[in-house]
Amino acid sequence: MNDEAPRRVHPGTVVIGLVKSAPSTLFALPAMLAFGGELGIGLVLLLTLAGVAALTFFAWLSWWQLRYRLTADAFLIESGVLHRSRRSIPLERVQDVSIEQKPLARLLGLALVRIETGGGDKDEATLDSVTLAEARRLRLALRRGPAVAAGEAGAAPESAADAGRALFAMPLARVLLYGLFNFSLVWLAAIFALLQTVDDVLKFDWQALIGIAGREVRSHLTVTAGLSVLAVALVLGVAAGLLRTLAREYGFRLDAREGRFRRVRGLLTRSEVVIVRARVQLALIRRGAISGRLGWRSLDFQTLGGSDDRSGRQEMAPFAREAEIERVIDAAGLPRFEADALIPVSRGHIVRAALRHGLPVVLAFAIGGAFLPWLWLGLALVPIPVGVALLQRRRHRYGLRDTSVQVTRGVLSQREWIVPYDAIQTVSVRRSWLQRRLGLATVAIDTAGARGFHRPDIADVAAPIAAELAPALLARALA
Amino acid sequence: MRLSIVPLQPLEPGQLNVLRARGAVMALGLLVPAAVVEIALADRLPVHGVLAGVALLLGIWLAIVAPPRRWRHxxxxxxxxxxxxxxxxxxxxxxxxxxxxxxxxxxxxxxxxxxxxxxxxxxxxxxxxxxxxxxxxxxxxxxxxxxxxxxxxxxxxx
Missing domain, CATH: 2.30.29.30 (Pleckstrin-homology domain (PH domain)/Phosphotyrosine-binding domain (PTB))
Incomplete structure (x- = not known):
């Protein structure tokens, strides 16, 4: 009796899919128009209409073919037009259900439902998209077993019952302050790249325009003009950072309920992500070059199966004070970071860091100097990388604490890892040619679900220490 | 100099032959095209034998010198x-x-x-x-x- 009839996702999905594919369709238009001269405008229009009709039909067909059903003990998703697939997720395996609303979906009151299972990352099931009420009903039903599925629970009592203990939230002022530190000129580059692309499509003569602009600029070039261009670039950079941060972090809120965290954030795309505590592998606290000096930190959790966040880790608190970070770490059952108890790596790290950062500078200016002698002056910059190398050893510390191995690294921006011993999968000791000459070794700690950069490696400890460290880490991991 | 975490056992001598055979295949993959280019474009190459010579040296490295070193480690x-x-x-x-x-x-x-x-x-x-x-x-x-x-x-x- 618990079995319900198969359902389809909301028909609005077809519309969203079409709107989403519209840009790529539009890009085909200039090409069609280029042929238009030969084929006649009527035929082109006909072809375009036929194309849109075909797209609509296929979008509708795949919508029609996608069906989901909640049975007494499993959640079934059938999909595919030619290649049919049928996925069955046992209810006992469902860890939690995340809901995400992209801007278009929000307009139609729809939401994407992602069913998190305990397993890997690839085969997690998603429903794109159902109404928000249906999403909430599914979440309730999937999480609390099939009995609830029968009664159509309203949204209001459900969300009230759902709200756990508020752990961390960012009011608007905090989000805006965070945005100021997210100053980025990358977005300006992106805008120019976009212009470049559009340029290719429109066959716009940029070269000539830049030539004219260049002549104009050269004829009027003054210090004031240069400074105002710089000022405009800075303002744009700040504005871009602010807007991007506002769009992503608006209304950031992290709640904790037994065994799981829920994070809600986003202005246009509203996402609600569930992080299961048992899947947390390690914590990474980061401090920016400037914001870190002012006492701001960010906290990421690396989880089994990774994350869709930019860093590849779950962003638990992107811009927070020490005490707030510690509250989240405590809630996750992780030990706190003990900066004072850590010891630095070998002095040899200075040599390696100096070579790694200094050598490219030396080579670049030495080779450059062979052609342009004034570039020899650049060699005066060499003390900077060497100075950074000196600091690098002071800032690269590690320690085997009670329940976790802790590593910190970084001079300008700093990273602090808390890796519970249970999370260690394998340990490797690596020695490059230079490290062997210096009697050093790197102890690499491999964990599950790592993405992108920033691994908790302990670089350049003395070789005999590394030979003891690796087995000691594993002994604790298996204790 | 090796790290002394635990005493390690060497691989079977058969693996050395596997590495040599793989090295030889890679060497052939370099030598054959180099030879073909040398012969086909014999008139147009400024210096004869450079390409084949480099390929031969690399081939010797891959098939003869490198395998025992890699095997030993x-x-x-x-x-x-x-x-x-x-x-x-x-x-x-x-x-x-x-x-x-x-x-x-x-x-x-x-x-x-x-x-x-x-x-x-x-x-x-x-x-x-x-x-x-x-x-x-x-x-x-x-x-x-x-x-x-x-x-x-x-x-x-x-």
Whole structure:
């Protein structure tokens, strides 16, 4: 009796899919128009209409073919037009259900439902998209077993019952302050790249325009003009950072309920992500070059199966004070970071860091100097990388604490890892040619679900220490 | 100079032949095109024999010099609770895989390896950079012995 009839996702999905594919369709238009001269405008229009009709039909067909059903003990998703697939997720395996609303979906009151299972990352099931009420009903039903599925629970009592203990939230002022530190000129580059692309499509003569602009600029070039261009670039950079941060972090809120965290954030795309505590592998606290000096930190959790966040880790608190970070770490059952108890790596790290950062500078200016002698002056910059190398050893510390191995690294921006011993999968000791000459070794700690950069490696400890460290880490991991 | 974490065993001598054979195949892959280019474009090349000469040197390196060096730097030890695998000539890597972290195990044998009587043990872990830790160049019997020992351990732990 618990079995319900198969359902389809909301028909609005077809519309969203079409709107989403519209840009790529539009890009085909200039090409069609280029042929238009030969084929006649009527035929082109006909072809375009036929194309849109075909797209609509296929979008509708795949919508029609996608069906989901909640049975007494499993959640079934059938999909595919030619290649049919049928996925069955046992209810006992469902860890939690995340809901995400992209801007278009929000307009139609729809939401994407992602069913998190305990397993890997690839085969997690998603429903794109159902109404928000249906999403909430599914979440309730999937999480609390099939009995609830029968009664159509309203949204209001459900969300009230759902709200756990508020752990961390960012009011608007905090989000805006965070945005100021997210100053980025990358977005300006992106805008120019976009212009470049559009340029290719429109066959716009940029070269000539830049030539004219260049002549104009050269004829009027003054210090004031240069400074105002710089000022405009800075303002744009700040504005871009602010807007991007506002769009992503608006209304950031992290709640904790037994065994799981829920994070809600986003202005246009509203996402609600569930992080299961048992899947947390390690914590990474980061401090920016400037914001870190002012006492701001960010906290990421690396989880089994990774994350869709930019860093590849779950962003638990992107811009927070020490005490707030510690509250989240405590809630996750992780030990706190003990900066004072850590010891630095070998002095040899200075040599390696100096070579790694200094050598490219030396080579670049030495080779450059062979052609342009004034570039020899650049060699005066060499003390900077060497100075950074000196600091690098002071800032690269590690320690085997009670329940976790802790590593910190970084001079300008700093990273602090808390890796519970249970999370260690394998340990490797690596020695490059230079490290062997210096009697050093790197102890690499491999964990599950790592993405992108920033691994908790302990670089350049003395070789005999590394030979003891690796087995000691594993002994604790298996204790 | 090697790290003394545990005493390591060398690989089977058969693996040396596997490495040589692979090196020879790569060397041929360089030499044949180089020779073809030298002959086909004989009139248009400014200096004769440079391309073929470089290819020959690289080939000698790949097929004759490098294999024994690489083979010598491989080593392994199975302690019952951990598998140690060391390899690398320029950058030396010593990886320790705790048996209880092994997700599943493969014993693989390619045609070359079968010809020289060696097998490859592959340990899959949940890790990221070391998802698969491969130990090549052991006898099939040893590989299966280690596999069965690990399977027994994982089985009893679960």
């Amino acid at each position: 491989w080593g392994y030890a199975f302690t019952g609770s951990e598998l140690h695998v060391a390899h690398g000539w320029w950058t030396q890597v010593h990886t320790i895989v705790p048996v209880v972290r092994v997700q599943h195990i493969d014993v693989a044998q390619g045609p070359l390896e079968r010809g020289f009587g060696v097998a490859r043990l592959m340990l899959h872990t949940a890790g990221t950079d070391q998802t698969v830790v491969a130990l090549p160049g052991i006898t099939r019997a040893t590989a299966e012995e280690i596999r069965d020992a690990i399977r027994a351990r994982i089985g009893s732990a679960a």
